[in-house]
Amino acid sequence: MKRLRRVDRTQFQKLTYPHLEFLYNMALKYCGNTYDAEDVLQETMYRAYRNFHQLRDEAKCKPWLFAILRTTFLREQRSLKKRPLLDDGSGYLKHVVDQDRKSLGALLEEKMDKANVQQLLEMMPEKHKSPLILYYMEDMTYREIADLLDIPIGTVMSRLARAKKQMKKNLLKKLGMHKKKRNFSIISVFLPGGGL
Structure with missing residues (x-):
């Protein structure tokens, strides 16, 4: 046997x-x-x-x-x-998976090497790059970013939105897809909250 x-x-x-x-x-x-x-x-x-x-x-x-x-x-x-959602002990159920908060760095590193990620970041203006890095790679809150950069929370939020849009544009350009209007599904792999 x-x-x-x-x-x-x-x-x-x-x-x-x-x-x-x-x-x-x-x-x-x-x-x-x-x-x-x-x-x-x-x-x-x-x-x-x-x-x-x-x-x-x-x-x-x-x-x-x-x-x-x-x-x-x-x-x-x-x-x-x-599977039931996790109970935090207070009786309030929490969902443990938060795709939008998943680290942008982790998502990008799974698909691209660090040099490519760095190139994409370097293409961005500083005022957009900093909030993006602090929020997705350093896991800071809007409040922490606002305090660190000495700007209002609303400005942090708008800069993050613009940074994500710019990152998508840069990524499409890098992938040679900048002329296409459709098939943006690939971008959702790289950035949380994916769609345009």
Whole structure:
């Protein structure tokens, strides 16, 4: 029995490991962050190993694995929707996922290297760059930014809005999409609160 498992494990590794990078990249595209992508990939590989006997055609291993990955991701999404919101002890329910407050730095670094992010920031005027960096990368509040820069909160908010718009424009230009009017969905990956 142990010998059979070892052969199965060896065969499993031989057939599945060449597809790990593809699976990880797809999980990353689905999930939008490395932590969830790694979880989905790990669960995918566990399910694939458990059900390896169901793979009939070795040539179809990649689509078989992708189907498992997609199903795993969709299950995770459904379970998140069914999961109750966290109770903070006071009886008031809080939702723990705040996409708009997710660090812009983390979002950008997942998709671009630091040099590219730096280039995008350098293209911005200082009055827009500072609030953007302080809010998204340093996780400061509007009040903290206003106090630090000695400007009203309303000015912080308007500068952030303009900075996000400028960042989108710079990113489109960098990606060679500056002439297109449609397909702005790619921008929502880079900036929280995505749409135009």
